[in-house]
Amino acid sequence: MATRSLDTLGASLAPAPRPVVLPLPRQPGVRSARRLGLGTPHPYGWLLGPALLVAYWAAGSASGFIDARILPAPWVAISTGIDLWHEGRLQANLLISVIRAVEGVALGTVLGVALALISGLSLLGGYVFDGLIQIKRSIPVVALIPFFILWFGIGEVMKVTVITLIVFLPVYIQTHNALRSIDIRYVELAETLRLDQWQFLRRIVLPGALPGVLLGLRFGVMASWLGLVVVEEFNSTSGIGHMIDLARTYAQSDVMLVGLVLYAVLGVSSDLLVRGLERRLLGWRRTLGQ
Amino acid sequence: MSAVGLSAPVVRVRHLVRRFTLKGVLNGIDLDIAPGEFVALLGASGSGKSTLLRAIADLDHEAEGSGELTVPERLSVVFQDARLLPWLSLLDNVILGLNQPDARERGRVALAEVGLAGRETALPDQLSGGEQQRVALARALVREPELLLADEPFGALDALTRIRMHALVKRLSAIHRPAILLVTHDVDEAIELADRIVVLDAGKIATDITTALPDDPEARLHRFAEVRQQLLARLGVADAGLFGPLGGARPLADPAG
Numbered sequence: 001m002a003t004r005s006l007d008t009l010g011a012s013l014a015p016a017p018r019p020v021v022l023p024l025p026r027q028p029g030v031r032s033a034r035r036l037g038l039g040t041p042h043p044y045g046w047l048l049g050p051a052l053l054v055a056y057w058a059a060g061s062a063s064g065f066i067d068a069r070i071l072p073a074p075w076v077a078i079s080t081g082i083d084l085w086h087e088g089r090l091q092a093n094l095l096i097s098v099i100r101a102v103e104g105v106a107l108g109t110v111l112g113v114a115l116a117l118i119s120g121l122s123l124l125g126g127y128v129f130d131g132l133i134q135i136k137r138s139i140p141v142v143a144l145i146p147f148f149i150l151w152f153g154i155g156e157v158m159k160v161t162v163i164t165l166i167v168f169l170p171v172y173i174q175t176h177n178a179l180r181s182i183d184i185r186y187v188e189l190a191e192t193l194r195l196d197q198w199q200f201l202r203r204i205v206l207p208g209a210l211p212g213v214l215l216g217l218r219f220g221v222m223a224s225w226l227g228l229v230v231v232e233e234f235n236s237t238s239g240i241g242h243m244i245d246l247a248r249t250y251a252q253s254d255v256m257l258v259g260l261v262l263y264a265v266l267g268v269s270s271d272l273l274v275r276g277l278e279r280r281l282l283g284w285r286r287t288l289g290q
Numbered sequence: 291m292s293a294v295g296l297s298a299p300v301v302r303v304r305h306l307v308r309r310f311t312l313k314g315v316l317n318g319i320d321l322d323i324a325p326g327e328f329v330a331l332l333g334a335s336g337s338g339k340s341t342l343l344r345a346i347a348d349l350d351h352e353a354e355g356s357g358e359l360t361v362p363e364r365l366s367v368v369f370q371d372a373r374l375l376p377w378l379s380l381l382d383n384v385i386l387g388l389n390q391p392d393a394r395e396r397g398r399v400a401l402a403e404v405g406l407a408g409r410e411t412a413l414p415d416q417l418s419g420g421e422q423q424r425v426a427l428a429r430a431l432v433r434e435p436e437l438l439l440a441d442e443p444f445g446a447l448d449a450l451t452r453i454r455m456h457a458l459v460k461r462l463s464a465i466h467r468p469a470i471l472l473v474t475h476d477v478d479e480a481i482e483l484a485d486r487i488v489v490l491d492a493g494k495i496a497t498d499i500t501t502a503l504p505d506d507p508e509a510r511l512h513r514f515a516e517v518r519q520q521l522l523a524r525l526g527v528a529d530a531g532l533f534g535p536l537g538g539a540r541p542l543a544d545p546a547g
Contacts, residue, residue, distance in 0.1 A: 185373055186375065192347060194387055203386060207375070
């Protein structure tokens, strides 16, 4: 009704206005909607920075700008790595390091998710565990190693325990945070749909907290390699850390470099693994970065 | 109305009082809803209409209050937002919490009923707002509710989508015959859809009228304008005479008396 009266008003006042046709191609200086997203990402774009660094390093080594005694050339890492492989030292040390890291990550993730569920989903559980974990959080795990040696000796148990605790913390914190920030609207929905505890947990709580679990896992996996370095350079007889420490004693900077490159490769590939997992499991999410 | 009025009410509210620290209050509500009856609940913001709906839906744990409340066992709620779980497919959203062995088949039928056949595996994010609200409607109806509570379910939709949703709700409520309590602030929507309109004001029932729209188009239009005028007066809105030629031709009954 209202619109009709407006139409008649317009018609009575003036002849129909001629349509104004705007030029379609945008001209420079003409204001256009600016896209605030990031544009289309290149799948291997993240390699640009590392590639630039390696190029600088290679150029520096080749020109003699970087002293080989300070930092060997990048190709030395490869040739020494091949030598070490033929000697059999490389794969033996690599294997033991990977086993330690995998054990620690697995145990730390299970522990972190389990405790986060207990303290995130029940008030009593929170009272029992959350305070403890916040206190534990303020003590660097490395500072606990002397005690762990006292309790567990210097063998594998001590090493895996340290890595487990290092991984546990970010997994716990991120999962707990995700659990506590599950939308209250979904809780209401679950109540009106009369979901039982198990359905609520399986259909709403766990999928809702999964982004947090995976974020914690990413932090945890990266931290596990840090833990590995620490425990392997503490009176160890095997592992990449041990190999680096031994090389330091004999000033074999090329072997030290191989160890560093291995850590980088392990760290990045494990992170890629978790991110692949994220993409598979969180396909329903649409975010700025994707 | 008389036919449904005879059977025992599906919802029975007596002397219902609710007090929140922040949001709405109810000051002694008495309300019966008959099986299959479509009741619209109108009222200004803060009049307590959402509070009443949440009390009936048993979602007001934090409220203090008193009164008597009888609600059926099978009860569904449609919220203003579709409230679909983004990680579940449409079908899994519809049958969430449904424990019958034939749940998936029934979910498929319910999705087809709201015009989303073949979209069972889609994710909620791939749907428009209107489509998402249709899934929410399917999720509510697949439970064969005796009572359907809807809290401004079309409030977030554009005008055209809303008209389509009205037709859909009319059709589906005629098939499933649940009692419906629709909270809305849209007077026209209330008259169009409901058998009966209850106006809340400051936590009390101010008006309770039966729309009784006749089938004859002209008489229907006239009755529509009449009810609209009454409701607007009750809601404290002066009718700017949009329906002037219709309603203004002869004086309407004084809505206050």
